[in-house]
Amino acid sequence: MTPTGxxxxxxxxxxxxxxxxxxxxxxxxxxxxxxxxxxxxxxxAKRGRLVDEKDDWQQLRSAASAIRSHVLENxxxxxxxxxxxxxxxxxxxxxxxxxxxxRRIILEILRQEQASEVIKIKTMTSAEIQxxxxxxxxxxxxxxxxxxxxxxxxxxxxxxxxxxxxxxVNRSQVREIFARKMxxxxxxxxxxxxxxxxxxxxxxxxxxxxxxxxxxxFLIAETGGVAVVxxxxxxxxxxxLPRTLITLAGIEKVLPRFDDxxxxxxxxxxxxxxxxxxxxxxxxxxxxxxxxxxxxxVVLLDNGRSRxxxxxxxxxxxxxxxxxxxxxxxxxxxxxxxHAYGSVYPGPIGAILTPQLQQLHHAQSLPFASSLCGAxxxxxxxxxxxxxxxxxxxxxVTNQERGQTKRFLDLLYLGLRFANFLFASSRRFHLAQRIxxxxxxxxxxxxxxxxxxxxxxxxxxxxxxxxxxxxxxxxEWWANRKKEAx
Amino acid sequence: xxATSSSRETILxxxxxxxxxxxxxxxxxxxxxxxxxxxYNRIGRLDRDASLNLLIERLREYGAGxxxxxxxxxxxxxxxxxxxxxxxxxxAPAALPSNWLAPxxxxxxxxxxxxxEIEHCEGVLTAAxxxxxxxxxxxxxxxxxxGRRLLTLLPDIHVCVLLASQVVxxxxxxxxxxxxxxxxxxxxxxxxxxxxxEMTRIKxxxxxxxxxVILARDN
Amino acid sequence: MRASLFITCYNDTLYPETGRAxxxxxxxxxxxxxxxxxxxxxxxxxxxxxxxxxxxxxxxxFVNLYRDAEQVVIPSxxxxxxxxxxxxxxFEELGxxxxxxxxxxxxxxxxxxxxxxxxxxxxxxxxxYFPHRVAYHASCHGLRQLALGDRPYRLLAKVRGIDLAPLAxxxxxxxxxxxxxxxxxxxxxAMLTTKLQDVLATRAEYLTGLDNSCLMHLGGAMHxxxxxxxxxxxxxxxxxxxxxxxxxxx
Numbered sequence: 001m002t003p004t005g006x007x008x009x010x011x012x013x014x015x016x017x018x019x020x021x022x023x024x025x026x027x028x029x030x031x032x033x034x035x036x037x038x039x040x041x042x043x044x045a046k047r048g049r050l051v052d053e054k055d056d057w058q059q060l061r062s063a064a065s066a067i068r069s070h071v072l073e074n075x076x077x078x079x080x081x082x083x084x085x086x087x088x089x090x091x092x093x094x095x096x097x098x099x100x101x102x103r104r105i106i107l108e109i110l111r112q113e114q115a116s117e118v119i120k121i122k123t124m125t126s127a128e129i130q131x132x133x134x135x136x137x138x139x140x141x142x143x144x145x146x147x148x149x150x151x152x153x154x155x156x157x158x159x160x161x162x163x164x165x166x167x168x169v170n171r172s173q174v175r176e177i178f179a180r181k182m183x184x185x186x187x188x189x190x191x192x193x194x195x196x197x198x199x200x201x202x203x204x205x206x207x208x209x210x211x212x213x214x215x216x217x218f219l220i221a222e223t224g225g226v227a228v229v230x231x232x233x234x235x236x237x238x239x240x241l242p243r244t245l246i247t248l249a250g251i252e253k254v255l256p257r258f259d260d261x262x263x264x265x266x267x268x269x270x271x272x273x274x275x276x277x278x279x280x281x282x283x284x285x286x287x288x289x290x291x292x293x294x295x296x297x298v299v300l301l302d303n304g305r306s307r308x309x310x311x312x313x314x315x316x317x318x319x320x321x322x323x324x325x326x327x328x329x330x331x332x333x334x335x336x337x338x339h340a341y342g343s344v345y346p347g348p349i350g351a352i353l354t355p356q357l358q359q360l361h362h363a364q365s366l367p368f369a370s371s372l373c374g375a376x377x378x379x380x381x382x383x384x385x386x387x388x389x390x391x392x393x394x395x396x397v398t399n400q401e402r403g404q405t406k407r408f409l410d411l412l413y414l415g416l417r418f419a420n421f422l423f424a425s426s427r428r429f430h431l432a433q434r435i436x437x438x439x440x441x442x443x444x445x446x447x448x449x450x451x452x453x454x455x456x457x458x459x460x461x462x463x464x465x466x467x468x469x470x471x472x473x474x475x476e477w478w479a480n481r482k483k484e485a486x
Numbered sequence: 487x488x489a490t491s492s493s494r495e496t497i498l499x500x501x502x503x504x505x506x507x508x509x510x511x512x513x514x515x516x517x518x519x520x521x522x523x524x525x526y527n528r529i530g531r532l533d534r535d536a537s538l539n540l541l542i543e544r545l546r547e548y549g550a551g552x553x554x555x556x557x558x559x560x561x562x563x564x565x566x567x568x569x570x571x572x573x574x575x576x577x578a579p580a581a582l583p584s585n586w587l588a589p590x591x592x593x594x595x596x597x598x599x600x601x602x603e604i605e606h607c608e609g610v611l612t613a614a615x616x617x618x619x620x621x622x623x624x625x626x627x628x629x630x631x632x633g634r635r636l637l638t639l640l641p642d643i644h645v646c647v648l649l650a651s652q653v654v655x656x657x658x659x660x661x662x663x664x665x666x667x668x669x670x671x672x673x674x675x676x677x678x679x680x681x682x683x684e685m686t687r688i689k690x691x692x693x694x695x696x697x698x699v700i701l702a703r704d705n
Numbered sequence: 706m707r708a709s710l711f712i713t714c715y716n717d718t719l720y721p722e723t724g725r726a727x728x729x730x731x732x733x734x735x736x737x738x739x740x741x742x743x744x745x746x747x748x749x750x751x752x753x754x755x756x757x758x759x760x761x762x763x764x765x766x767f768v769n770l771y772r773d774a775e776q777v778v779i780p781s782x783x784x785x786x787x788x789x790x791x792x793x794x795x796f797e798e799l800g801x802x803x804x805x806x807x808x809x810x811x812x813x814x815x816x817x818x819x820x821x822x823x824x825x826x827x828x829x830x831x832x833x834y835f836p837h838r839v840a841y842h843a844s845c846h847g848l849r850q851l852a853l854g855d856r857p858y859r860l861l862a863k864v865r866g867i868d869l870a871p872l873a874x875x876x877x878x879x880x881x882x883x884x885x886x887x888x889x890x891x892x893x894x895a896m897l898t899t900k901l902q903d904v905l906a907t908r909a910e911y912l913t914g915l916d917n918s919c920l921m922h923l924g925g926a927m928h929x930x931x932x933x934x935x936x937x938x939x940x941x942x943x944x945x946x947x948x949x950x951x952x953x954x955x
Binding site for chain 3: 024027375378393420436451459460462470477479
């Protein structure tokens with residue numbers, strides 16, 4: 001158990017329980033649900049105000065979508081351009097086909113640098129490749145430097161949101177974690193004081209650890225530049241103080257030109273945290289004499305992205321700029337938070353990205369973890385039609401299941417196949433309605449409603465009544481009316 | 487690292503196999519890029535004065551100090567601003583005009599200052615490259631008058647001199663005015679902040695917790 | 706004017722009174738209503754659960770049945786959304802060119818009920834009388850995919866005697882989501898509870914909407930919880946007059 005009373009949720013899609021199952025303990029956790037709803041409401045309100053004040057918001061979205069699609073259509077060319085420019089500016093560029101290779105490359109760089117510890121800026125990509133446990137088990141101490149990440153690292157908790165990863169943890173829980181791990185028994189739970197404690201704790205690390213690992217929000221092909229967007233300043237610390245900087249970035253992160261940032265920087269902060277601009281955005285190009293790291297390494301990660309690129313409908317998944325607006329808008333995420341998704345990428349984007357990165361061998365329940373309401377698509381700054389991709393993935397997962405014997409045990413599967421058989425003929429359909437009506441009478445109470453159904457019907461009636469079947473269907477009424485008219 | 491050169495080929499081959507295999511004449515990528523639709527606002531709507539007032543408003547919103555002056559009165563305004571901090575030890579980039587380094591303060595001019603010395607400075611005085619009114623953003627390109635990046639990162643107070651002519655209203659206008667992409671950029675829009683504890687916004691995690699902007703109206 | 710009514714599989718079976726109301730309403734407005742007796746389902750349930758070949762066979766059947774219809778009225782925004790948003794994919798993936806062209810010719814003639822009333826009949830005031838406090842639930846498909854906009858509100862505003870109560874967080878999903886309500890029953894129920902808080906806070910007697918699917922989900926919980934509110938499809942409100950009040954079943 002962690003300080004938040006959670007069983008240690010598994011964020012490895014290969015081992016995580018299916019979404020309906022994973023959601024259950026979360027749904028029964030009032031504190032987590034309250035924290036999630038509270039966080040979401042704040043961000044959504046701020047975002048809403050800023051979007052309303054921007055009269056070219058839709059045009060920005062269109063431009064961003066077009067630029068990202070263009071990049072994906074020409075990804076090879078832009079990656080090669082980035083690589084050439086980055087190298088010319090003094091950086092080293094490596095290509096990793098998968099998570100294992102990326103980890104090995106990073107460890108090799110650390111060995112070369114004789115680095116036994118690193119300071120780290122939060123990056124989802126490093127969580128995706130499970131970098132921290134790998135480095136730790138190879139004798140490298142990893143110091144997370146984002147406040148949320150420290151909370152999670154010291155508290156041994158998994159993240160539950162892309163942008164506000166510790167939103168499921170409240171202040172007294174943070175106080176408890178810091179008091180214990182930073183040796184500050186007298187610490188109060190005032191967020192101001194907790195933040196100051198973290199500032200002091202980290203200062204020492206920033207000034208003394210010569211190697212940093214971070215991610216990238218954008219790679220600029222035209223210049224070989226890298227942009228990192230942040231709020232706390234730990235990014236700036238890690239990007240300028242150490243001697244060696246390693247940047248891990250998914251291959252889809254590239255933008256064509258420096259000027260394209262004028263679109264994305266307007267969209268990102270408003271979508272992610274409801275600000276016009278986040279406090280600090282940093283851009284650097286290779287190494288610069290006398291300013292910042294002497295050695296700069298970029299590890300470009302594929303890990304399934306080139307495969308996603310192949311698929312015409314699903315390719316848009318890669319347009320994502322990791323703003324988390326989709327999960328802030330998602331009514332499902334509001335109830336479950338991130339842990340239920342069993343992946344470092346939760347929410348609507350996680351529901352489409354995670355199964356694809358797993359080549360649909362795992363996380364097959366995630367495309368179904370949605371009511372298809374479309375709120376995510378409405379807020380996505382790069383116009384990813386998430387519902388469209390969800391439906392495509394549902395089709396692929398169902399086709400997978402057709403070949404499996406377990407489908408004969410799945411009542412919903414059998415029921416839908418049978419329903420299709422009925423719908424193919426109005427006579428069959430009408431007969432089934434008549435039989436169903438008779439059967440329903442057996443479970444209909446005196447008030448005319450069904451309060452309890454067995455098996456899969458029980459999934460409905462566990463929280464909802466169902467009105468009993470009327471004595472006459474519409475088509476029967478119509479046929480009778482016609483007869484009477486004659 | 488030769489080990490990854492085969493991975494490089496694997497990845498690029500996988501990418502090329504999926505993306506359009508149309509004949510690539512020289513410049514076609516550029517043409518496609520130029521054809522991308524951009525109907526968002528490329529220019530602002532406010533006149534210079536309104537822009538400056540907007541910048542001041544935004545800076546005030548996030549708690550930055552702002553003092554207005556003229557280019558002639560700049561050294562005095564700087565001295566007054568520095569005095570108001572109550573601090574004495576200030577860092578400064580090497581190429582700042584010497585009359586900006588007001589007397590009565592302990593100046594640490596950055597001619598390869600050791601990190602420890604910068605860490606012990608109580609504040610830093612710099613110029614800026616630009617400012618964006620709409621978001622209250624100060625932009626540093628870390629040129630000779632702005633100093634290397636850690637100079638504006640370690641000290642707790644940042645006094646920043648801005649000329650009115652450096653202010654644009656919108657982000658796209660900032661990009662329009664960059665003749666070529668800078669090697670280093672830091673966009674600062676408020677003190678560092680976190681909302682990671684119960685979404686309570688706390689200002690000042692890392693980096694200067696106080697920003698004072700001196701705006702010299704050089705119309 | 707003539708219109709063919711596609712009642713939808715679940716309305717036919719569970720909510721025939723909605724169909725009766727649509728007929729009464731359209732006939733009152735001078736529309737000659739026909740009903741294709743061989744209709745069954747649009748395929749949405751199957752398409753949304755990943756059963757595309759099955760959904761396709763139903764979609765093909767629909768297009769074949771309605772190919773020559775002057776126009777089709779459907780009292781279900783999710784079914785219309787299915788036809789506009791997913792039929793193209795189904796016909797591209799599984800159909801042939803002829804079928805696809807027939808679909809393209811047919812789709813402009815398919816209307817959700819409020820679209821038909823306002824866009825085709827220009828009838829904002831349909832002569833309805835419903836003296837009750839009512840809240841309107843905006844189903845996600847109607848809100849986002851069909852972009853119904855203010856159509857439902859314009860229609861309700863002209864109902865005599867109605868007391869229309871605004872619903873907070875009106876654009877938040879109720880949690881039905883078709884088979885989602887069963888595949889993810891617990892999450893669906895949590896979303897339902899959150900939605901019900903806003904719904905009950907309106908202190909309305911009736912919750913109305915353009916989709917009986919959402920109303921079945923919300924109404925089922927209202928009934929279970931003795932909430933003192935019921936659901937009613939908007940067709941039944943619009944069909945109601947002083948002499949012919951709404952058919953409220955249970």
